[in-house]
Amino acid sequence: MENKKIRACAYCRVSTASDTQDGSFEVQCEYYERLINSDPEMEFVGVYGDHGKSGRKMYNREEMNRMIKDCEDGKIDLILPSVYIKNHHEPIISRKQFERCNVILELKKSTTPLQYPFAEFIRCPYCGHVLRHRKLLIQNCYTHFCCEGEGACREFVIQSQEVEKAILKAYETLDLEEVKRIVISRNADRAENAELLLQIKEKYPSFSKIDYWWMDDLIERIDFGFHSHTDSELKKGGIDDRTVSIHWKCGIITTLSSGVLRDSQDPRHKAELWDAYLLRYPSQFPKLVEEVRKKK
Numbered sequence: 001m002e003n004k005k006i007r008a009c010a011y012c013r014v015s016t017a018s019d020t021q022d023g024s025f026e027v028q029c030e031y032y033e034r035l036i037n038s039d040p041e042m043e044f045v046g047v048y049g050d051h052g053k054s055g056r057k058m059y060n061r062e063e064m065n066r067m068i069k070d071c072e073d074g075k076i077d078l079i080l081p082s083v084y085i086k087n088h089h090e091p092i093i094s095r096k097q098f099e100r101c102n103v104i105l106e107l108k109k110s111t112t113p114l115q116y117p118f119a120e121f122i123r124c125p126y127c128g129h130v131l132r133h134r135k136l137l138i139q140n141c142y143t144h145f146c147c148e149g150e151g152a153c154r155e156f157v158i159q160s161q162e163v164e165k166a167i168l169k170a171y172e173t174l175d176l177e178e179v180k181r182i183v184i185s186r187n188a189d190r191a192e193n194a195e196l197l198l199q200i201k202e203k204y205p206s207f208s209k210i211d212y213w214w215m216d217d218l219i220e221r222i223d224f225g226f227h228s229h230t231d232s233e234l235k236k237g238g239i240d241d242r243t244v245s246i247h248w249k250c251g252i253i254t255t256l257s258s259g260v261l262r263d264s265q266d267p268r269h270k271a272e273l274w275d276a277y278l279l280r281y282p283s284q285f286p287k288l289v290e291e292v293r294k295k296k
């Protein structure tokens with residue numbers, strides 16, 4: 001029986017005017033095709049590449065998105081090159097995007113795929129720990145973001161669909177006049193990101209789902225409010241701090257309600273339920289149960 005080959009592709013991009021003959025797009029493509037085909041353990045999937053555009057400001061990531069999609073669909077096992085090409089000063093793709101593709105590939109291999117496009121952006125408002133995306137059997141099995149892992153407080157669990165809704169709404173309701181003001185501002189980095197945002201907005205006035213590519217391009221990080229009041233406490237006159245704040249790369253911050261409506265949805269209450277659930281099945285989740293016990 002023949003061993004399964006590693007399905008490999010290459011990502012090539014030429015974006016500067018100073019391209020030498022050696023670094024030209026066609027030369028890169030040929031080089032990687034030959035390299036992959038010459039390795040008996042590899043199978044050539046193809047070359048992805050954005051070429052012909054000079055400025056970094058141009059929104060030109062269709063090929064990157066196509067590659068990410070193929071990664072997600074399980075068509076690729078390996079991406080070449082490893083971020084930088086020899087004799088090329090500019091990164092072929094950003095390190096972050098490259099790592100993102102590889103994270104997808106890793107997750108494809110794992111038995112419990114819990115990939116989430118912005119998992120590393122979001123932290124627990126109580127302890128600062130990175131939140132994990134989980135399928136949780138709390139109140140009709142929604143997926144949640146949870147504070148858990150080494151050193152986590154385990155006090156915060158929130159439905160991911162509420163967070164997603166807030167992000168999609170924040171994108172849809174962005175104040176484009178403010179974005180345009182940033183485009184002509186003196187802050188070059190912000191201006192570049194604002195221009196990118198305008199270009200994407202023009203093409204996609206709203207999105208129906210959370211996706212890697214635009215999240216990566218547009219969002220710097222996401223913060224949660226402290227969620228210190230339950231619904232009944234709020235009725236007694238507290239300040240509603242149950243919010244999600246989206247920090248756009250262009251410098252704008254959009255703050256929206258996190259969608260928590262009932263006391264039973266309160267992140268602290270959900271954290272209690274999650275811990276109680278784990279303690280009921282210690283043999284299934286030995287590590288997590290250990291964390292819960294440590295906390296107590």
Ligand SMILES: [Zn+2]
Pocket residue numbers: 124125126127128129147152153154155156
């Ligand atoms: Zn925490």
